[in-house]
Amino acid sequence: MDSYSVVKVLHLTAISVFVGALFAQVRLVRSVEHGTVDVRKAVIDSVARLDVAVTIPALAISWAMGLVLIVMGSWFPASWLLAKLAVVIFLSGTHAYISGILVRLREIGDPPPALLKLETLILLSVLAIVGFAIAKSL
Template sequence: MVYVWIKALHVAVVLVWAGGLLAQSMVLSSLSRSPSDQSTLLANRLRRWDSRVTSPALLLVWTLGISLAVLGQSFGEAWLMFKLGLVIFLSGLHGIKAGILRGAVVSGKAPPSWTRWSPVVSSAALGVIAILAVAKPF
C-alpha cells in the first residue's frame, strides 16, 4: 500500500517537474529567436517559479524515485538503468538551462542557439522515460 502511494506522489511531482522543464525550454527557445521586453519579463517570472516549484519538485522526483527502486527491488534492471541515464541527462539539462535563464534575466545575455532544440529534446526524453516506466520493455 505504501509503495502505491509513493508511486502516485512520484508521478505527480514528475508532472510538475516536467511542466517546469518544458516551460524553461519554451521560454529559452523564444528568447534565443527574438528577445523582447515581454519575453524577458516572462523569463524573470519563470526563474522565480523554477526556484520555488520546479527545482523542489526535481528533488522530490529523485527522492521518491530512489525510494521506489529500493522498495520494488528494481536496481540493476536494464530498463531502470536506461531510464536513470535519461533522468540524469534531464536533471543536468535543467540546471544548465536555469543558469542560462539567470544570465538572460540578470545580464541580458542571449541564450545559445542550441536552446531552440531544447523543447524537442526534453519532450522526447520525457516520452522515452514514460514508456520505460510503464512498459518496462527489457
C-alpha cells in the same frame, strides 16, 4: 492505499509538474529572443521564480520518490532501470542547462541562446522513460 501506491502517485505527480515546468521555461526563454530589454527582464524574472517555486521542488521530489520506489521494488541494478536513470540524469542536466541560461540572462542580459530542439529532446526523454517503466513489467 498502500505505501507503494502513495509513493508512486507522488513520484508521477512530481514528474508531471517538473516536465511541465521544464517545457514552460524553455518556451518562455525562447519567447523573449526578440523582445525589448524590459520585457526580457520581466519574463526572465518570472521564469526564475517558476524555477525556484515549482521546478526545483518537483525535481527533488521526483528523485526522492524514485529512489524510494527503487528500494521498495528491489529493482537495482535491473537493465531497464539503468537505462531509465541515464535518461533521468539527462533531464536533470537539461534543467541545470536552462538554469544556467537564466543566471546568464539575469546577470549579463545577453539575448537567450537558441535552444535548438530542446523541447523535442525533453519529449523524447519522457517517452523513453515511460517506455523503460513499461518494460519493467514485461
